[in-house]
Amino acid sequence: MDAGRKSEPVNESTTAERKSGRELVIRRSFNAPARIVFEAWTRPELFTRWWAPKSTGMSILSCEMDVRVGGKYRLVFGHGGSESAFYGTYLEVTPASRLVWTNEEGGDNGPVTTLVLEEKGGRTLLTLSELHPSKESLDENLGVVEGLRETFGQLDELLVDLGASVGR
Amino acid sequence: MVQYTPSHFDASFAALSDVTRRGVLEQLARADASISDLAEKFQMTLTGMKKHVGVLEMAGLVTTEKVGRVRTCKLGVCRLEEEAAWIERYRQLWDARFSELDKVLEEMKRKEKAHGRRKKK
Numbered sequence: 001m002d003a004g005r006k007s008e009p010v011n012e013s014t015t016a017e018r019k020s021g022r023e024l025v026i027r028r029s030f031n032a033p034a035r036i037v038f039e040a041w042t043r044p045e046l047f048t049r050w051w052a053p054k055s056t057g058m059s060i061l062s063c064e065m066d067v068r069v070g071g072k073y074r075l076v077f078g079h080g081g082s083e084s085a086f087y088g089t090y091l092e093v094t095p096a097s098r099l100v101w102t103n104e105e106g107g108d109n110g111p112v113t114t115l116v117l118e119e120k121g122g123r124t125l126l127t128l129s130e131l132h133p134s135k136e137s138l139d140e141n142l143g144v145v146e147g148l149r150e151t152f153g154q155l156d157e158l159l160v161d162l163g164a165s166v167g168r
Numbered sequence: 169m170v171q172y173t174p175s176h177f178d179a180s181f182a183a184l185s186d187v188t189r190r191g192v193l194e195q196l197a198r199a200d201a202s203i204s205d206l207a208e209k210f211q212m213t214l215t216g217m218k219k220h221v222g223v224l225e226m227a228g229l230v231t232t233e234k235v236g237r238v239r240t241c242k243l244g245v246c247r248l249e250e251e252a253a254w255i256e257r258y259r260q261l262w263d264a265r266f267s268e269l270d271k272v273l274e275e276m277k278r279k280e281k282a283h284g285r286r287k288k289k
Contacts, residue, residue, distance in 0.1 A: 014266055016259030024255070026262050032273040036280070040272050050268035056261060128262070139251075 021135030026128040034119035035096040037126060041115065042067045042099065052077060069093055073101065109133045183227035188212070189220050193229060193243065200242040203232075228253075 014028045030037055040046045044063040052058040061076040061083065067090060074087040085105060092100035097117050103110040111132045118125045132138040183189055188210055195201060195209065207217035221241055224230035231244045 012266075012270075014259055014263040016255050016262065018251070018255060024258070026259070028262070028266050030266075030270065030273060032277055036273055036276050037269075040269060040276065046272055046276070050265055050272050053264040053268045055264045 018138075019129075022132045022138055024130045024132075024138060026126075026130075028126050030124045030126060031122075032124060033096075033122055034117040034124045037117055037124050038096045038099070051075075066090075067093055067099075103130075109137070111137065183223050183229055186220070186223075189224055192217075192220060192224065192241075196230060196241055196243040200240050202238045202240050204238075206241065 012029055012031070014026060017025050017027075019025045040050065042065060044065050047065070048060045048063045052060050057079060059078045061078055063073075063075050065071075065073045067073075069090060069092065071090045071093075072087065073090065074085060076083060076085045086103065088102040088104045088110070090099065090101045091112065092098055092114075096119075099115040101113055103113060111130045114127075114129045114131070116127045116129075118127075130138075184193070191210060192206055195206065201209075203217050203221055204214060206212075206221070207214050210217065212220075221230060221232060224241075225232060229243070230241050232239050232241045234240075
């Protein structure tokens with residue numbers, strides 16, 4: 001009917017924003033109904049197909065999901081020859097709209113992730129929020145601290161090299 | 169979980185490719201200095217030194233702070249820039265995942281449609 005409207009370019013870019021000291025928010029829109037997006041997020045055989053794309057250098061070794069309130073998940077992945085796991089507990093499960101889980105691999109006081117799906121005209125706006133117990137925890141998680149250490153380390157090495165090449 | 173993107177370090181290495189800028193870093197490793205101190209030490213105009221410091225600043229190797237009329241330079245990483253770089257990497261990680269998710273969703277929709285059609289018959 002309205003061909004012009006159909007060919008309208010859809011904005012499917014991913015945005016990431018630090019909403020507060022403690023919260024990191026990812027947003028993305030999908031050309032699918034919310035129940036399908038929810039399914040792709042909660043069925044292991046579907047989840048494992050998209051969660052570790054090649055560019056991340058990760059591969060999923062196993063994935064278990066007991067998607068109900070109080071149920072556990074455990075995701076084991078390989079990364080450069082070593083194995084790690086992400087695991088936690090589902091706190092809220094509302095099919096096709098909301099999923100909340102803990103991230104316990106870093107200890108008891110890990111962040112809580114909330115997935116919210118809002119459907120509009122067959123499309124779904126996905127909001128993924130990672131709420132940390134403290135600002136320091138998010139800093140640590142973002143690697144800001146580690147990044148600083150690493151950059152300073154590299155700078156130290158460079159300065160040593162430079163000092164040597166100047167011939168002191 | 170996240171990997172290093174080379175771009176940040178590319179900027180650092182480009183910044184280090186110049187002999188004056190390497191000298192400035194060496195100088196700042198010994199002590200903080202104002203732009204005019206540095207200009208004088210390297211026998212350069214203020215504008216020229218400002219440019220060099222700007223490159224080092226963009227690469228995250230030097231931070232500057234203006235107090236009154238003096239801009240002091242010190243060795244270090246700008247925290248905000250560092251944080252922005254990490255958030256961008258996190259965004260790229262999810263963006264890559266979501267591109268794959270798009271494919272999975274398309275396939276699920278196709279299957280559902282085919283299934284629906286079969287049901288109707």
